[in-house]
Amino acid sequence: MDGLPLQLPLHTTPTIQQTLKSAIDCVGIGLHSGRRVRLALLPAPAGSGIVFRRTDLDRDIPADFRHVTDTRLCTLLGLAEEPAVRVGTVEHVMAALSGAGVHNAVVALDGPEVPILDGSADGFLFLIDCAGIVAQDEMAASIEVLRRVRVADGDAFAELRPSAFGLDMALSIAFDAAAIGRQALTLRLTPETFRGELARARTFTLAGEVEQLRAAGLALGGSLDNAVVVDGARVLNRGGLRMADEFVRHKLLDAVGDLALAGAPLRGRFVAHRSGHALNNRLLRALFADTANWRLAPPPLAAVPGRQIAAAA
Template identity: 65%
Template sequence: MDGFLPIERRRRRTLRTAIGCVGVGLHSGRRVALTMRPAAAGTGIVFRRTDLDIAIPARFDRVVDTRLCTALVAEGAPQARIGTVEHVMAALAGSGVTDAILDLDGPEVPILDGSAAPFLFLIDCAGLTVLDAPAPVIEVLSRIRVEDRDAFVELQPASLPGFEATLGIEFPATAIGSQSVNLRVTPGSFREGLADARTFTLAEEIARLRAAGLAQGGSLDNAIVVDGPLVLNPGGLRRPDEFVRHKLLDVVGDLALAGAALSARFIGHRSGHALNNRLLRALFADRSAWRMVDGEMPMDGVTTRLPAAAAPAMA
């Protein structure tokens, strides 16, 4: 797998065939259909609102909202929004997919079971095709850090090519408490160590979230709910540190909006979607802090309407 190759030998990948699913949006509560389609080398990851015929590149500079999820919006078309992109982005990045078109008939990616595992399953079912083009890699050259009170995230040059992450969290709920994880993120370690970690919330916050128009589709089927020392889900946790592993899954998905794989060391404490996005903005604002190794990012790609010719036919 490319995760073990020298960064200059990585190749672009897309899906072998189209595949889809239907689910509910975590925050909108709306039923939505998702279809992931193959794409040509250089397309990048592009979301397409089929109900609006508007496409949105999966890029950090299209992030418009980071309240409990990462949401993208089309340039010049604020009605074209895609929420909760982080889990499917993590699955694509963890599988080495560089080019794909994701069709959605609504404003949010379906939450499914609250983790990246169902998306990974769909990618496995579709299969992958190696494209005849080098995959771009962003090599971090100097330390970039952003902070918000006692929370922080930073990127450092990697000691070895690839992406390594150390993350810590702290929550007052005793079922969560303080947790930390350190992981060199490869296709194998993502699959075994992160993909099935589910999103979570505190029981006392649910009413407030729903009053704010959030978590309308949330349930014990798609989120861990914690009440003090208790995990309310009948099946309990998938692993004792599922909470911090889900937060790291979010990091992988949010940083995939860089448009290319990062060769870097990530360190974070109490990070969230907002800090993750600020970190990418800070990185790209400092041109001396990074360099491209092979390939090009589709930074000037489709931002509004996607021509029909750009979308491959269904297999």
């Protein structure tokens, strides 16, 4: 049953599953392939989750961490037994859907990569706003983290810890490039904080890496229109940065998208330093490797409308 208007306050985590009110589409280019792709966001039944659909191949890939087959430059979903059935750069549209509280949707594409748009999640959030969101007729479960799970690679690490609320996040980054340097951000993920703090932060790259990527046949669609390019202490984009700490905000946006591949909203605390797509995916694999690490939970009381004040007191 669709059609219930969205009436939950924006600052709550939805307790009822939500999907899009209507279908919407756009055309853009893939960052790595440089190919023009049509993307459509479609409503989907309760309980179906987010599914990527290759309309040119007539095949579906569930947005599931177990289908991540490459994390070197983006998060790529694929079917292991059919390498041609793949979708690259899923993280920003996943972040937008997760950040907006959409549980069920089909992301339909006529090519192998989600369009990069302006390098942030802002364009996807705009599409979701245009389509509208409706509540469905099933409660939304969340994945509750029961004990600390940690993965590391050198000094980079990512952890999930128990938390009484939805997804609390703390991330720090460190780059030699002076324009980036060390940045840290702590945030409780809600539709409101996602929209206000993360959605507009763009992907970024170092000027020295651009030529290497091009030589490897990657970033063919990359430009100053869809990525921040840093050269030492300088930001090469004419308009500069959207926020002074746009870099850590984008990394947190990426983590929201990568963690959304858990299949349901996480209730836990994400703490990470220099984590990227690979560590984020390893973290989910580690979480679900042991059933003692997690359980499927009903929504937290704090998310029930009307209990806000009692919970916050």
